[in-house]
Amino acid sequence: MRPSIRHERRAAHAPVAALALLALAGGAATGCGGSFDPYNRLNSLRVLAIRSGARAGESVAPATGETTTIDAKLYTLPGHDATYAWSWCPFATAAGAACPITEDQATMLAGVPVTFALPTAADGSTTFTNAFPADVLQTLCAGMGNIAAPDCTDGYPIQLQLTVSTDTDQVQAVRPMKLRFRPTDQDNANPTVMGLYAAVDPASAAEEFDGDPPPVMPTLPRNVKTAINTLIPDGTSESYMGTDDNGNPALVNERLNLSWFVESGGTDHMRTAYIAGQVQLQDAATVKWTPAFKKDYAPDTSRLILIIRDDRQGVGWIDGIVNLEPTP
Numbered sequence: 024m025r026p027s028i029r030h031e032r033r034a035a036h037a038p039v040a041a042l043a044l045l046a047l048a049g050g051a052a053t054g055c056g057g058s059f060d061p062y063n064r065l066n067s068l069r070v071l072a073i074r075s076g077a078r079a080g081e082s083v084a085p086a087t088g089e090t091t092t093i094d095a096k097l098y099t100l101p102g103h104d105a106t107y108a109w110s111w112c113p114f115a116t117a118a119g120a121a122c123p124i125t126e127d128q129a130t131m132l133a134g135v136p137v138t139f140a141l142p143t144a145a146d147g148s149t150t151f152t153n154a155f156p157a158d159v160l161q162t163l164c165a166g167m168g169n170i171a172a173p174d175c176t177d178g179y180p181i182q183l184q185l186t187v188s189t190d191t192d193q194v195q196a197v198r199p200m201k202l203r204f205r206p207t208d209q210d211n212a213n214p215t216v217m218g219l220y221a222a223v224d225p226a227s228a229a230e231e232f233d234g235d236p237p238p239v240m241p242t243l244p245r246n247v248k249t250a251i252n253t254l255i256p257d258g259t260s261e262s263y264m265g266t267d268d269n270g271n272p273a274l275v276n277e278r279l280n281l282s283w284f285v286e287s288g289g290t291d292h293m294r295t296a297y298i299a300g301q302v303q304l305q306d307a308a309t310v311k312w313t314p315a316f317k318k319d320y321a322p323d324t325s326r327l328i329l330i331i332r333d334d335r336q337g338v339g340w341i342d343g344i345v346n347l348e349p350t351p
Contacts, residue, residue: 063284063293065326068105069098070187070196071284072330074338076213077148083211083337084178084201085153093141093200094148095185096330096340098284103189109141109149111200112182113163114170119184119195123170133159151183157204177211177335178203201336211335214259214279216308219327219343222250232327233343240324242346248291248311253329253341255279255304260297263335275299277333281307287325287347288315314347323347 060066076083077092085091099105112122113129122139129137133155141149160179166172173180178201186195203210220229221241229252230241243249260277267273276299283290290310297307314325328342 061289061293063282063290065098065284065286065328066100067098068100068103068187068189068192068194069284070095070185070194071098071282071328072096072332072338072340073183073185073196073198074213074340075151075183075200075336076211082203083213083335084203084208085151086203086208086210087153087155087157090150090152091200092148092150093183094146095187095196096328096342097147097187098326098328099189103191105147106188107143107147107149108186108188109143110139110184110186111141111151112139112184115173115180115182115199116184116197118197119186132163151200153202153204155179155202155204160202160204177201177208178205199336209263209335211263211333211337212261213337213339214277214331214333215256215339216259216281216329216331216341217254217256219329219341220252221312221345222252231343232345233341237343240344240346242348243312243314243325244348245314245351246288246316248313250309251283251290251312251327252305252309253281255297255308255331257304259331260299260333261335277335277337279307280332280334282330282332283310283312284328284330285312285314285325286327287320287322288313316351317347317349320347323349 073095075091075093077094081091082089097105114123126137126139135154141151143149163179164175180199180201182197183200184197218231219233220231221243222229223241223243230239232241260279262274262276265275279297281295283293290312292310295307296302297304324344324346326342326344331339
């Protein structure tokens with residue numbers, strides 16, 4: 024069977040007010056009208072996140088001469104193994120679109136050999152080395168021809184592209200990555216969360232269910248809201264030189280955006296967010312999960328995958344699995 028092809032593109036970060044609204048009001052994943060599944064329902068091949076700086080000591084935005092490991096968090100249906108094909112382009116394109124310049128043109132422009140295809144390791148990850156002279160990246164930051172000048176704050180933005188294929192499906196996803204080339208370009212570390220906890224019995228301690236396998240697999244009731252939380256360590260929201268709400272240079276904290284994906288039912292918020300001074304960490308780290316009736320979701324277990332992003336291309340994730348009660 025020839026796999027179907029779907030394209031995904033990572034949306035830009037929402038404005039401050041919109042993120043605060045998501046954190047406090049959220050998009051309800053249950054009780055939605057119409058026949059469409061909510062965005063955070065996992066029932067087909069998905070590329071949920073692409074991360075650079077995947078290994079300890081590596082940079083999210085590699086400086087000149089540095090190599091970074093890039094990996095992805097996928098959701099695949101049981102019994103369908105995935106293959107990865109990585110590439111990159113010096114300019115932003117839509118997912119699946121051809122790069123607007125050829126490898127030969129890029130080689131002439133950079134003065135070093137350029138190949139857009141990236142190697143794929145046994146675990147599905149790839150690596151990228153920032154081997155471009157600083158003056159070349161400075162020239163690209165000014166724009167060229169009919170390609171507008173990009174935002175080169177803290178580095179020149181290239182675009183990563185990933186094609187994931189199974190025997191029945193194919194998905195293509197893109198993500199920008201900054202290449203630092205100036206002493207003033209600020210680095211960034213990927214954000215992290217620690218643990219997934221289900222408060223099945225309010226009178227007892229919450230049960231941790233992350234890991235492979237998890238230490239325990241709590242049993243969640245169907246069609247009942249169960250509080251799920253994680254721990255966002257202090258310091259995850261890094262301080263950096265950016266701009267305040269009036270566009271003036273200022274020392275600011277990263278905004279953290281959390282996306283909650285589930286196989287069964289839905290969560291009261293599909294996304295939550297932390298904004299320093301507006302939303303507390305514990306509010307961003309909690310949702311309520313309502314697994315579906317057995318007639319709507321037959322399996323006796325369900326996965327939950329949590330993706331955390333900052334607003335400087337940092338990404339992290341954690342996932343876990345729970346049992347679901349056999350009825351109703």
